[in-house]
Amino acid sequence: MRLLMFEDDARYCALIRHHLTCRWPDAELVVASPVVQRKPAPEYLAQGFDAVLLSHEWPGGRGLDWLRDLVARPRFAPVIFLSGATDDQDAREALKLGAHAAIGRAKIEHGKLLDALASALNKQVQARAEWRTSVEAQEAQKFGEAFIRGYRRVRRLAAGPVSELYLAESEQAGALVVLKVARDQQTDNELDQSFRRFLQEYEIVQRIHHPGVVRLYDLGVSDQHAYLVMEYFRLGDLRRRMRSPLSVREALKIAAAIARALDGIHNAGVLHRDLKPGNVMLRDDGTLALIDFGLAKDAALAMQVTDHGQIFGTPHYMSPEQGHGEAIDVRSDLYSLGVMLFEMLTRQKPYAAENPMAIIYKHKNEAIPTLPEGLSALQPLIEKLLAKKPADRVQTALAAVDAIREAARALKPTDLAA
Numbered sequence: 001m002r003l004l005m006f007e008d009d010a011r012y013c014a015l016i017r018h019h020l021t022c023r024w025p026d027a028e029l030v031v032a033s034p035v036v037q038r039k040p041a042p043e044y045l046a047q048g049f050d051a052v053l054l055s056h057e058w059p060g061g062r063g064l065d066w067l068r069d070l071v072a073r074p075r076f077a078p079v080i081f082l083s084g085a086t087d088d089q090d091a092r093e094a095l096k097l098g099a100h101a102a103i104g105r106a107k108i109e110h111g112k113l114l115d116a117l118a119s120a121l122n123k124q125v126q127a128r129a130e131w132r133t134s135v136e137a138q139e140a141q142k143f144g145e146a147f148i149r150g151y152r153r154v155r156r157l158a159a160g161p162v163s164e165l166y167l168a169e170s171e172q173a174g175a176l177v178v179l180k181v182a183r184d185q186q187t188d189n190e191l192d193q194s195f196r197r198f199l200q201e202y203e204i205v206q207r208i209h210h211p212g213v214v215r216l217y218d219l220g221v222s223d224q225h226a227y228l229v230m231e232y233f234r235l236g237d238l239r240r241r242m243r244s245p246l247s248v249r250e251a252l253k254i255a256a257a258i259a260r261a262l263d264g265i266h267n268a269g270v271l272h273r274d275l276k277p278g279n280v281m282l283r284d285d286g287t288l289a290l291i292d293f294g295l296a297k298d299a300a301l302a303m304q305v306t307d308h309g310q311i312f313g314t315p316h317y318m319s320p321e322q323g324h325g326e327a328i329d330v331r332s333d334l335y336s337l338g339v340m341l342f343e344m345l346t347r348q349k350p351y352a353a354e355n356p357m358a359i360i361y362k363h364k365n366e367a368i369p370t371l372p373e374g375l376s377a378l379q380p381l382i383e384k385l386l387a388k389k390p391a392d393r394v395q396t397a398l399a400a401v402d403a404i405r406e407a408a409r410a411l412k413p414t415d416l417a418a
Contacts, residue, residue, distance in 0.1 A: 004032065006055055008034060013029070030174060035061070036285050045077065053080050055105070064090060078119075082103055083103070085105075091103075100119070145223060146222045147223055151169065153167075154169065155167050173229075182226040199219065205293055213289055215231040216229065230291070233283060245347070248378075251344035252407070258280060262330070262397035263397035263398050271296060272336075273328070315356040317339045319363070320363045324364060330397065331395065335386060341382070345371060368382065377412075378410075
């Protein structure tokens with residue numbers, strides 16, 4: 001038995017878990033707060049769950065509004081509505097809308113709840129079996145030239161020369177995920193470059209264990225195509241967020257969160273090496289996560305798939321030493337953080353030119369740009385992050401967090417609200 005529960009009261013969730021394990025000792029109850037998280041994305045069908053428990057209300061929301069949407073989605077998991085009281089108006093309305101059952105939450109009827117769950121389980125098991133043998137299921141599990149079981153393709157998100165990105169729903173994860181599928185097939189008895197990169201990225205992220213890093217769920221090969229399964233961020237990346245003006249307070253908050261994430265990966269012996277707004281993703285709960293460790297350098301794994309001395313990364317965000325193929329350390333990632341902070345504050349990159357090599361030259365040789373007059377209190381912070389020589393920068397990610405906090409304290413309240 002595996003259930004998804006939309007409920008904001010932790011004590012009530014514990015009570016439901018107690019009732020549940022009386023019949024199913026190994027049952028899993030996944031709780032999602034409707035206050036913190038938004039309504040599930042329209043593509044989500046909760047196919048990895050046997051039933052969904054939905055509270056009738058929470059601060060700022062009503063369960064009936066969610067129910068109308070969820071039950072209208074073809075093949076959505078059975079929904080058990082937790083009304084204020086047994087057979088109240090909300091319960092009757094929920095059944096009319098299509099809820100599998102309606103249970104009063106004020107005084108839980110143990111037998112009625114468990115019978116409703118058992119009935120929902122049987123219904124979902126049958127629905128899954130019918131879908132898996134359908135033509136629709138065969139088509140939905142195709143990702144380019146690869147057939148990958150356990151994932152329902154929603155749509156293709158992007159396509160590049162090396163891989164394609166797909167939005168899919170994972171039964172095992174019980175969530176929408178992103179599949180990165182390599183375009184090239186593996187050669188017999190040999191790991192190809194795509195799979196080596198996927199393997200490195202998977203092993204790096206699995207070792208870090210930090211909330212500021214993307215969650216990776218699976219790595220595999222299907223029809224000789226390597227694939228990597230990762231967390232989906234429906235709010236998109238920092239690049240998208242930066243299309244609208246950011247307040248100084250928000251820019252500093254984001255920069256501090258990125259610095260904390262960098263501390264996590266640096267402590268694991270990893271350099272990101274391609275830190276940019278497109279690799280900073282935003283979660284529904286307001287937290288962020290770093291993605292794309294395909295170019296990362298991992299001291300523990302000692303696996304580096306790029307050639308020594310090769311210039312790689314994104315020129316606008318590369319440190320002077322990285323842009324010139326020199327040895328780099330954690331301070332190179334901190335320089336990239338400084339570039340992003342400058343861009344968040346001014347809506348402009350610190351250095352611009354007509355071609356990548358000219359940008360790389362400017363990072364190395366031009367003076368550190370000056371913030372607008374109203375942000376002059378933050379100039380010392382920018383100087384610490386964008387110093388040309390690594391020795392002149394902040395030396396660690398935690399030091400960067402402290403420097404950001406110190407700079408925020410130096411601002412006037414009117415500056416923070418700008």
